[in-house]
Amino acid sequence: MSAVAPPIAKRVPHTVTFGRVDGENRGPNPMEPLELSDDLFWIRDDSRKNEDMLQLLRDENAYSQHKTSTLDGFRGTLYDEMLSHVQEDDDTHPTPAADGYEYWSRTTKGKSFRVYLRRPRGSAGEEQTILDVNEVPSLQYFKDEGGWACPGPSLPSGRLLAYAVDGSGYETYTVRLKELGSGVEMEEEIRGTGGSIAWADERTLFYVKLDAQHRPFEVWRHVIGTAQAEDVRVFEAPRALQTEDHTAQTRVISGVPSSQETTEMLFVPTATPAADPTLIRRRKFGERYDVDSHSPSRTLFLTSNADGLARRAAPLSEQAGGAELLLPPPHQASAFGGFLAVSGREEGFTQLWVVALREGVAAAGAHRLGFEDESFTAELGSNRLFEAAGRLRVEYSSMTQLREYDVGAGYSHATLKEQPVPGYDPSLYQTRRIEVAARDGEAVPVTLLWRSDAVEEGRPAPCHLYGYGSYGPPRDARPIGICMDPSFSASRLALVDRGVVYAVAHIRGGGEMGHHRWYEAAGNRNTFTDFVDCGKALLERGIAEPGRLSCEGRSAGGLLVGNVVNMAPELWCAAVAGVPFVDLMVTMCDPSIPLTTEEWEEWGNPNEEKYYEYMRSYSPIDNVREGVVYPKTLIVSGLNDPRVAYWEPTKWAQVLRAKVANGDDVLLKMDLAAGHFSAADRYRYLRELAFDYAWLLEQLGKAEATAPATS
Structure with a gap:
């Protein structure tokens, strides 16, 4: 092979300023300005259109x-x-939901993306295509299709589908709408979102909007059939949207305004989507928490890392406040009809616990589910039927196998689906x-x-x-x-x-x-x-x-x-x-770069004297x-x-x-x-x-x- 020289970029003098810069958010305690040279800074082009840069790449x-x-x-x-190890034609195991349907997805040989389907629960046929991602307009073969969300189970007709599309990989999503009955794509779109969406009812959709620095910024409410310009801002600074309880009585949508070290959650009951959001718990540096709602007892369960305890919060009709000790593990609780499923870690691995509930109170201690492998990962699977009395879907993986379990009475677990891997014999691997x-x-x-x-x-x-x-x-x-x-x-x-x-x-x-x-x-x-x-x-x-x-x-x-x-x-x-x-240094000093300011809690802020030298050392x-x-x-x-x-x-x-x-x-x-x-x-x-x-x-x-x- 003839020798070819590697590309050598031109050098253009440029000065990067650390510390205080007038008109910029450089953190709470910026030091006096300090300058460093970066003659490769020119490679940065936020528009991604500079021809010299593109030619270098x-x-x-x-x-x-x-x-x-x-x-x-x-x-x-x-x-x-x-x-050869991919089962190209494959269906996931159907997940039952409270709207009378069961949902699953399918891959087909030669097709790049999944097809999402549903059918009436208990039916062997009558499947309906919800979304064929291979046919989504403007979705090229290399693009991320983003999230998708059907209306909640309180909507028995399931008339509309909302899904989010990223057309470039930059993670700016357009929310599109589809009429499931006719299969017709609606002209209505919601642009400039972070891809997180949640239905309140058949006419109301919540979504996360991005700011100019591409950060999740605000939760907005959209009414179907109206222009995006008429949407209403609900609250600021979310990182995600969650639909906390898939039941007709107490479904809530919560926003998560948070950073690496703090959480402050608000919720809106889906029965009153135009209501002002209710604060669950004010943010406190060093505390992160999560909530889930339990329909039968109208209770919010709050999990906090503040003191390593899971707590029982006040009923939904009141502002969440004082709490009763419920569980010892510092983990995340997901509420079902008759039990809590608790996700967490112990002995270095993900673990799952089940706690029986009676009127929103623990009826017994936490039972940890057992698995056979020495090293494994066990997580909650797709569980859409939250009023189920004693069924729990679990995704399980080890270095040698991938399965989906159904956990039933007595905490026994039956294999729902073992992921087929053609040409693979697990007994050959250790x-x-x-x-x-x-x-x-x-x-x-x-x-x-x-x-x-x-x-x-x-x-x-x-x-x-x-x-x-x-x-x-x-x-x-x-x-x-x-x-x-x-x-x-x-x-x-x-x-x-x-x-x-x-x-x-x-x-x-x-x-x-x-x-x-x-x-x-x-x-x-x-x-x-x-x-x-x-x-x-x-x-x-x-x-x-x-x-x-x-x-x-x-x-x-x-x-x-x-x-x-x-x-x-x-x-x-x-x-x-x-x-x-x-x-690290040039990125973390610049608040105009997406993620920089929220990452200061993770890595430190080089604009502050106490971090500058330490961060530069690594x-x-x-x-x-x-x-x-x-x-x-x-x-x-x-x-x-x-x-x-x-x-x-x-x-x-x-x-x-x-x-x-x-x-x-x-x-x-x-x-x-x-x-x-x-x-x-x-x-x-x-x-x-x-x-x-x-x-x-x-x-x-x-x-x-x-x-x-x-x-």
Whole structure:
């Protein structure tokens, strides 16, 4: 292959100001102005139309394609393999709802997106297509289809469907309406939303509106048949909308004005959608809470992390206030007709508890559901029949299987559906959870997956270590937090079948082991040192083969990757950074960038003196080591990403090339038509993943390996 030089961006002098800037929100305690030079700042173009910038990205893609051109055939092989493990024609198990219907979705061979259907409960036929996403106007093969919501179960006719469409990957959604009886798309649209929608009745729809900085800003009320200009603002600063109880009597819609460290929820009963919202509990720094309503007792259940207790709030007819102790776990309660389902964490895993209710009061203690695997993830599934006396749908996943359970009387659970995976024999795969001693003595869990006939017991093998380690506290009314829980992935078989040990490091900063112990103890830098210590332990224990240990992380996990290659470049043979958050200082000082101000509680604010030096010490782009050999690096991003803007990974690639000893080994693959979550088209997603895996397997010395046959 003839040598081709990597793209080198022009340098344009530019000054970035930290601290106080007149007319800008730089936080409560900005320091005196401090200036730093950033001669790659020009790569940022909020319109995404600057031709010099676009040409640079096209050149980056061409360079990445050239450097990996020998892998073209291998990519095709991997794509075919991954597709062979997909049940292309498949139906989810129907979910019964209180409106007399049961709902499910279907995938069809050759079709990129799902079809959503319903039929009368208990009927074997008479299915009705609610929404065929493949036929949605303006939805291209690479776009995210966003959320969709039928009218609530208090609406027996189910006349209208509302669904939200993102046409670019930038996560700006247009809400569209469809008449289910005729199948006709209505001309009425609601533009500029965050994609979160909830019905009150057949004429009233609530939605979240975005502000100029693309932040969830306000909840608005729309009446069907009227112009969007006539919509009414309900309240400010939500992060999400929830429909709390799918029953005719007490359905409420709640908004969640919140940040990383606070929650302040308001609710509107759907019976009176034009009523003023009622405040549930005023915000208090450090407290996050969630609510759910229980129809038979007209009770709100409030779960708070303030003192680690779940509490019983006042009836809906009164303002929620004083509380009675109900449950010990600091988790999230979902109210059903005769019981509470409690989601949370214990022993490092997601767990589910069931509490019997009598007139809104616990009739017995919490019973934890038991599962057979050593490492697993158990979460509430699609439960739309909230008045059911004793049925609960649970989604269950481990590193080797994916199932859906129905939990009934006596807490027994029957398998509703085991996700079919063609060409897959779970008996060939082993999983184990080990603990690694971090440098400060903390035990850090690591989950391992390997194929028993491809990895010889006791002999080191190529190993790929994945991590995240951020946003441990509850977010958006999800008190479990963000964790790298054990879960099944059919596409991961492309690595494991070739003799690669797949490892997930449950490092501090995530929520795996609880809020205080695991999230607060991270101090940001512990997140990075934990991951390095896990990598070293895999080598020392003879699990990973020397010279064949790679690492990967996405988004905030890209911040992790950027740091660990700076801290221990010799440890890794390769690094994959997806949509990486790497330009920490420049991004976090600028309030005009989406998410910046609300992320100050997570990362700190570099405009304040007490954070400036500490944040700079772990900003990947500011700590690249000059003249040092780094692991070969694949950076993957999307032009339309509103969460981690394309210019961060692009600038990082340029800094790496300019400083490290092997800059030619840095590849940037920029999807010019996608956002933060890559392709929504399931076939295109696999092709993109095949590119990444082919490159990774080459670095691990497994590009020539063939996956063994499965009987």
